[in-house]
Amino acid sequence: MSGAAREPEHVAVYRRIRRVFGDPESRSSDARKRGRASREEATVPYGTGRDPRGLDTVLDSLTAAMGWESPLAKSELLVAWPALVGADVAAHAEPVTVEDGLLTVRCDSTAWAQQLRAMRTTVLARIAERHPAAGIESIRFLGPDAPSWKRGPRAIPGRGPRDTYG
Numbered sequence: 001m002s003g004a005a006r007e008p009e010h011v012a013v014y015r016r017i018r019r020v021f022g023d024p025e026s027r028s029s030d031a032r033k034r035g036r037a038s039r040e041e042a043t044v045p046y047g048t049g050r051d052p053r054g055l056d057t058v059l060d061s062l063t064a065a066m067g068w069e070s071p072l073a074k075s076e077l078l079v080a081w082p083a084l085v086g087a088d089v090a091a092h093a094e095p096v097t098v099e100d101g102l103l104t105v106r107c108d109s110t111a112w113a114q115q116l117r118a119m120r121t122t123v124l125a126r127i128a129e130r131h132p133a134a135g136i137e138s139i140r141f142l143g144p145d146a147p148s149w150k151r152g153p154r155a156i157p158g159r160g161p162r163d164t165y166g
Contacts (some may be wrong), residue, residue, distance in 0.1 A: 073133035074098045084126050101137035110143040
């Protein structure tokens, strides 16, 4: 008989052991439980798979599993705003909301809002570099709050509330 037709030795040993001890997959669930109990896998505090992990690792896996990465990144962006734009700009411009990829920033004056509109691409690039999970696609810079009677979602045609002569 030639060497090519013979079964390899390691395969023959495996089949012999399987014949003597039986197939582990065909054992009953009780046999598997008894085998696990005899090895005491579950009661060993630092057994296989029970190594302690750092809190940062646990929290990272939890945020990924729960889908909290984007909301956390958005809140980190709001907190890190002074580091992104600098202390001088942050003193005159404050991020207000983040909704659907739009960051809204309220400025002290219309001059600051106009200056930041000119710097929009630079600010967006810094946000994308440092906080990519926030998903910021555009920025809206608003001037100070002042009521506008002419424009807006609640504007009505005609003279409106200033009509005192009629």
